[in-house]
Amino acid sequence: MSRQQFNFTHQPETDQSFENALSKARRGERLTVADGVELMTTGSDQQGIVPKRKEAVLEAANRRRAEQVGEEVTFVANLNNNVTTACNTGCLFCNFKDSSEQFRTSYQDDHSGFTKTPAESQTIVRDALEKGIYEVTSVSGLHPAFALDDEHREILESSERGDINYRPPSEYEKNPGTYCAQMEAIDVGGVHVHSMTPEEAYHAQRGADWGYHEVYSRLQDAGLDSVPGTAAEILVDEVQSVICPGKISTDEWLDAMTAAADVGLPMTSTIMYGHVENEMHRVLHLQRIRELQDRTGNITEFVPLSFVHQETPLYERGMVSAGASNAEDELMIAVARLFLDNIDHIQSSWVKFRNAKGLKLLSCGADDFMGTILSEEITKRAGGEYGEFRSFQDYVDMISAIGRVPVERSTDYQQFRRLDPDDSPYGPALGPQADGTPLLPPV
Numbered sequence: 261m262s263r264q265q266f267n268f269t270h271q272p273e274t275d276q277s278f279e280n281a282l283s284k285a286r287r288g289e290r291l292t293v294a295d296g297v298e299l300m301t302t303g304s305d306q307q308g309i310v311p312k313r314k315e316a317v318l319e320a321a322n323r324r325r326a327e328q329v330g331e332e333v334t335f336v337a338n339l340n341n342n343v344t345t346a347c348n349t350g351c352l353f354c355n356f357k358d359s360s361e362q363f364r365t366s367y368q369d370d371h372s373g374f375t376k377t378p379a380e381s382q383t384i385v386r387d388a389l390e391k392g393i394y395e396v397t398s399v400s401g402l403h404p405a406f407a408l409d410d411e412h413r414e415i416l417e418s419s420e421r422g423d424i425n426y427r428p429p430s431e432y433e434k435n436p437g438t439y440c441a442q443m444e445a446i447d448v449g450g451v452h453v454h455s456m457t458p459e460e461a462y463h464a465q466r467g468a469d470w471g472y473h474e475v476y477s478r479l480q481d482a483g484l485d486s487v488p489g490t491a492a493e494i495l496v497d498e499v500q501s502v503i504c505p506g507k508i509s510t511d512e513w514l515d516a517m518t519a520a521a522d523v524g525l526p527m528t529s530t531i532m533y534g535h536v537e538n539e540m541h542r543v544l545h546l547q548r549i550r551e552l553q554d555r556t557g558n559i560t561e562f563v564p565l566s567f568v569h570q571e572t573p574l575y576e577r578g579m580v581s582a583g584a585s586n587a588e589d590e591l592m593i594a595v596a597r598l599f600l601d602n603i604d605h606i607q608s609s610w611v612k613f614r615n616a617k618g619l620k621l622l623s624c625g626a627d628d629f630m631g632t633i634l635s636e637e638i639t640k641r642a643g644g645e646y647g648e649f650r651s652f653q654d655y656v657d658m659i660s661a662i663g664r665v666p667v668e669r670s671t672d673y674q675q676f677r678r679l680d681p682d683d684s685p686y687g688p689a690l691g692p693q694a695d696g697t698p699l700l701p702p703v
């Protein structure tokens with residue numbers, strides 16, 4: 261099915277010209293949505309992307325990147341520890357989740373999902389911390405037994421509402437505990453805890469009326485250090501109503517992120533593109549992220565995530581036939597660099613793009629190359645073949661090969677360490693227990 265078949269109100273049509281938009285981008289002027297659409301489409305009066313125009317946009321973005329952040333390419337030593345795949349939200353782009361019914365003690369058949377108790381999460385994090393990681397990232401399915409804390413569980417247990425997606429832990433094979441218990445468990449040894457998307461924060465207050473400020477305050481007290489701005493996908497309701505009708509609205513997502521910033525939590529921002537949306541939706545999303553950053557100043561980086569279509573309901577139901585093209589990926593990175601004039605760092609995700617293309621995108625406006633990801637279930641289970649581990653040796657080799665400077669960073673971009681290509685073996689040195697030893701023995 262082509263994107264035109266969804267009858268969206270927003271279409272990638274403007275009164276601006278490509279040439280004017282490009283001139284503004286080159287001069288460093290703040291771009292309008294129309295400018296962004298012209299650059300993203302290489303001129304909406306043309307059929308398809310015009311290669312020569314695309315190269316001009318990439319070149320402008322690469323120059324802006326060099327002016328803004330120089331030649332360094334950063335990465336972080338991190339671990340993914342996702343607590344559970346149990347989720348009933350039913351987002352059509354997701355193959356990470358498993359129906360939570362399969363996790364109940366009454367379910368007889370085998371399933372491939374998992375839930376970790378707080379103690380199990382802590383063991384995994386302690387082990388990775390000893391290896392030298394700086395950060396643990398944790399993003400999970402919305403398990404019906406999850407509560408924010410003990411007070412929240414009491415509210416959920418006594419609620420007579422039938423619409424709050426709650427079942428007591430006793431009904432499941434394994435108890436994920438509470439969100440705060442998971443935070444306390446993984447907040448060990450000075451590790452940076454990066455967790456609790458707005459969607460998870462919504463789940464963490466269902467049935468209560470605390471508001472996101474209170475939720476993020478309690479999570480911060482329990483050990484949360486920063487918030488992943490994922491679960492946004494595309495911040496335009498007409499797209500969300502197609503791909504994830506069970507999720508919070510774009511306004512609610514923005515409210516949650518604003519509250520996280522208000523309590524002092526740094527955060528990242530993302531876009532997941534290349535499914536049913538068009539270029540106007542992509543640029544409207546960028547505008548909402550830019551406005552959020554104007555209001556808060558707490559966003560450290562922007563992460564374009566290209567939709568991995570295989571094995572997702574969107575693909576299996578014939579609603580999409582493929583993800584974004586190479587040219588679309590390049591333009592997404594480039595226009596993000598040019599449009600988001602208030603966010604310093606644009607990430608190229610090797611998990612989504614693989615190594616060669618990930619490196620190419622570093623010359624289209626990106627300056628961050630993600631993290632080591634000691635484990636990565638989400639992309640692997642959605643059909644991506646590269647959701648594994650990237651060593652410091654890999655990073656130094658790849659980044660040096662394109663003539664850029666490999667730099668280990670902290671999650672909040674406050675600490676940096678340049679790696680000397682003549683100084684192997686390479687390992688992390690910024691993590692609380694890092695001593696320069698490689699994270700894993702070489703294979």
Ligand code: SF4
Pocket residue numbers: 347348349350351354355356357400401402459504
């Ligand atoms: S994207 Fe998140 S909320 Fe949606 S189905 Fe997957 S795990 Fe659940």
